[in-house]
Amino acid sequence: MPGAKERELRRRIGSVQSTKKITRAMELIAATRVVKAMQRANEAKPYAAQVTGVIENLAAGGASVDHPLLREVDEAKRVGIIAITSDRGLAGAYNASVIRAAERQLDAARTAGADYALILIGKKAIDYFTFRHYEIAAQYTGMSDTPTYENAREVADNIVTQFTAGDLDRVELVYTEFVTMGTQRVTVRRYLPLESTSTIAEGGSAEAGSLAQFEFEPSPGGVLESLLPRYMESRLYSAMLEAAASEHANRQRAMKAATDNAEDLITKLSREMNQARQASITTEIMEIVGGAEAMGSGDDSAIINVLENMEGATA
Amino acid sequence: MQVEVVSPERITFSGEASMVVVRTVGGGDLAFQSRHQPFIGVLQISQAKILNDDGGELFAVHSGFVQCHGDKVTILSDVSEAKDDIDVDRAKAALGRAEDALRADDADEIMVAAKRRAETRLRVAGATTEAAV
Numbered sequence: 547m548p549g550a551k552e553r554e555l556r557r558r559i560g561s562v563q564s565t566k567k568i569t570r571a572m573e574l575i576a577a578t579r580v581v582k583a584m585q586r587a588n589e590a591k592p593y594a595a596q597v598t599g600v601i602e603n604l605a606a607g608g609a610s611v612d613h614p615l616l617r618e619v620d621e622a623k624r625v626g627i628i629a630i631t632s633d634r635g636l637a638g639a640y641n642a643s644v645i646r647a648a649e650r651q652l653d654a655a656r657t658a659g660a661d662y663a664l665i666l667i668g669k670k671a672i673d674y675f676t677f678r679h680y681e682i683a684a685q686y687t688g689m690s691d692t693p694t695y696e697n698a699r700e701v702a703d704n705i706v707t708q709f710t711a712g713d714l715d716r717v718e719l720v721y722t723e724f725v726t727m728g729t730q731r732v733t734v735r736r737y738l739p740l741e742s743t744s745t746i747a748e749g750g751s752a753e754a755g756s757l758a759q760f761e762f763e764p765s766p767g768g769v770l771e772s773l774l775p776r777y778m779e780s781r782l783y784s785a786m787l788e789a790a791a792s793e794h795a796n797r798q799r800a801m802k803a804a805t806d807n808a809e810d811l812i813t814k815l816s817r818e819m820n821q822a823r824q825a826s827i828t829t830e831i832m833e834i835v836g837g838a839e840a841m842g843s844g845d846d847s848a849i850i851n852v853l854e855n856m857e858g859a860t861a
Numbered sequence: 862m863q864v865e866v867v868s869p870e871r872i873t874f875s876g877e878a879s880m881v882v883v884r885t886v887g888g889g890d891l892a893f894q895s896r897h898q899p900f901i902g903v904l905q906i907s908q909a910k911i912l913n914d915d916g917g918e919l920f921a922v923h924s925g926f927v928q929c930h931g932d933k934v935t936i937l938s939d940v941s942e943a944k945d946d947i948d949v950d951r952a953k954a955a956l957g958r959a960e961d962a963l964r965a966d967d968a969d970e971i972m973v974a975a976k977r978r979a980e981t982r983l984r985v986a987g988a989t990t991e992a993a994v
Contacts, residue, residue, distance in 0.1 A: 589871040596867050596937050600901055600928050695869040695939070760930075763885050763902035772903050773926065776939070783869055 549826045555819035559812055566808035569801045572636065576798035580727070583692070583791035587724065590787055594780045601777065603760055604770055614710045615740050615774050622715035624663055625655040626683070626705060628737060628782075630721040630789040631668035632690050637793055638800035640722065641670040643732045648720045651734060652680070663714060665705060667786070693790055698783035706778055709738050721785045722792035730792040737781070740774065862895040863933040864911055866920055866941050873941045874911065874918060881934045882910040883927050891927075893934050900929040906977045908985050909936055919944060921985040923978055944986055952982035 629648035631641045648664075648671065655662045663683035666672050668690040675682055684704060689697035708714045717738040723731045762769050831853070838849045864881055866874035881893045884907035891902065904925045911918040925938030956979035962972040 586870070590869060592865075592872050593867045593869045593937065596865075596928070596935055600926060600937070603899075603901060603928070603930065698869075699939075760899045760901055763887055763891075763900070768886075769901055769903055769926070772924075776926075776937075780869060 549822060552819055552822045552826065555815055555822060559815045559819065562808050562811050562815065566805055566812070569804040569808060573798055573801035573805055576794045576801060579794040580791060580798060583787065583794050584724070586692075587784065587787040587791055590780075590784055594784050597773065597777050597780050600769075600773060604762075604766055604773070606760075613740075613770060613774060615706065615738060615778070618739050619715040622655075622658070622660050624661040624714050625651070626663045626665055626708070626714040626717035626738070627651050627655070628665045628701075628705070628717065628719045628721075629667065629671045630690060630719075630786060631666070631671040632789075632793045633669040633687055634691075635670060636800060637797040638803075640730075640793055640796035640800075641668070641674075644720055644722060645671055645674050647732045647734055651718050651720060660715075663708075665701070665717075667701065690786065690790060690793065693783065693786035695779070695783055698786055699779045702775070702779040702782045705738070706775055714738070719782070719785055721789045722796075724788040724791040724795070727795060730795060735785075738778075740777075862893075864936075865933070866909065866911075866922075866936045866938070868938055868941045873920065873943060876911075876913065878911045878913040878934075880912040881927075881936075882912075883907070883922070883936065884909075885927070893927075893929050895932060897929050897934075899931075900927070902927050904936070904938065906974060906981055908981055909941075919985045921947065921978075921981045923981070942982065942985070947982045947986040949983065949986050952979045952986065955979040956983065 627648055629644055631644050635641065652662050652664070662681075664675055664680060665684045666675060666682055667686045669687050672682065672685045672687065684701075686697070686701060705714070705717055709717060716736070719735045719737040721733060721735075723733040725731055834852055835849055838852050862878055862881075864874065864876060864878040865872060879894065882890055883893075883902075884890050884905050885902040886905050887902075888905075891900075893900070904922055904927055906923050909920045909922045911920070920936075921940075921942045922936060922938045923940040925936060925941070928935045928937070955975060959972045959976035959979060962969055963976060966972075
């Protein structure tokens with residue numbers, strides 16, 4: 547008959563084992579999602595590169611740089627902070643690090659005497675800032691797992707409108723950059739105002755670069771007018787795609803660690819359980835031996851007899 | 862001449878062509894052939910036609926840009942759809958809705974654009990009697 551301790555341990559091993567099954571499944575799902583997310587991020591690259599290329603050519607063609615999105619203010623009165631997090635947890639430190647970086651930006655803005663506007667993507671950031679009674683200017687859920695261009699446009703349009711209207715003087719973008727499968731970095735980027743077109747051009751892929759004489763329709767300024775909003779959308783879209791890939795990579799790592807831990811725990815608990823069983827068997831034998839000795843007259847045959855019977859019973 | 866049709870989510874078309882016809886905001890059609898002058902233009906909601914050796918390809922392009930540089934034409938567009946990507950029934954329904962809305966208020970810019978998008982889609986899909994180009 548198993549002892550109370552042994553029974554308790556057996557129950558715990560069972561529960562750890564079912565947890566392990568769940569974390570293993572989540573790990574596998576995350577692994578396939580990372581691959582898909584990376585592929586999407588790669589497919590979005592040509593568009594972003596081309597848009598930058600056009601801006602590059604515009605700069606070379608001497609387009610006017612007077613655009614509301616380029617408006618630089620000496621002292622920002624209201625700073626927008628975009629934070630991209632996930633809707634679901636169980637992704638290690640993924641959400642916590644983005645939230646921490648966003649909060650640092652917020653504190654910095656407050657210290658400088660500016661107001662803040664939180665633009666939050668993902669339920670985790672919303673929960674965090676709501677719980678701490680921060681004022682949230684805009685919140686979006688259901689788009690961080692597999693962002694579409696439409697999602698990015700919705701958010702970007704909202705921000706660009708506010709910036710153009712003068713409600714925001716500066717916008718920072720906080721997200722997780724997907725460097726490689728093993729490295730993801732929390733990054734804070736200036737989203738608005740834009741650097742001048744020539745600075746954007748310098749960061750471009752420099753495919754053009756030649757001093758070709760471009761023709762523009764309707765005009766360099768007119769092209770820039772409709773191009774810059776696209777550029778904003780495309781930048782946010784790539785950030786969202788990278789964040790999504792990072793989320794899945796982080797979740798895969800977190801779930802792998804959880805599965806490994808569960809395995810270690812199972813080994814440890816099994817050893818403890820075996821020990822407990824051994825101990826109870828030993829105690830039982832001791833009791834039998836003790837009993838036989840008390841009955842017998844110093845003759846070992848009685849004890850051997852009892853033990854042989856027991857072996858037959860337990861085998 | 863190399864031609865690429867690029868939308869934010871992927872490259873819709875990439876290949877060789879002898880001529881590309883697009884419509885810019887000015888209202889006129891522009892044709893690019895090899896060794897065209899470097900050009901950047903803003904596109905309207907319309908179709909883009911790519912002519913090559915095996916005939917041609919037609920795309921519905923919902924605003925965007927065209928850049929011609931070197932021997933390469935790039936069409937950048939928020940949405941670019943090939944014939945097979947277009948849901949004709951949905952486009953027809955959208956056209957109906959837009960026309961209804963325009964009867965009530967013919968200055969509604971969103972609906973004017975919606976109507977034009979639907980018409981372009983139907984033209985590209987070959988679902989109207991109107992000639993494609």
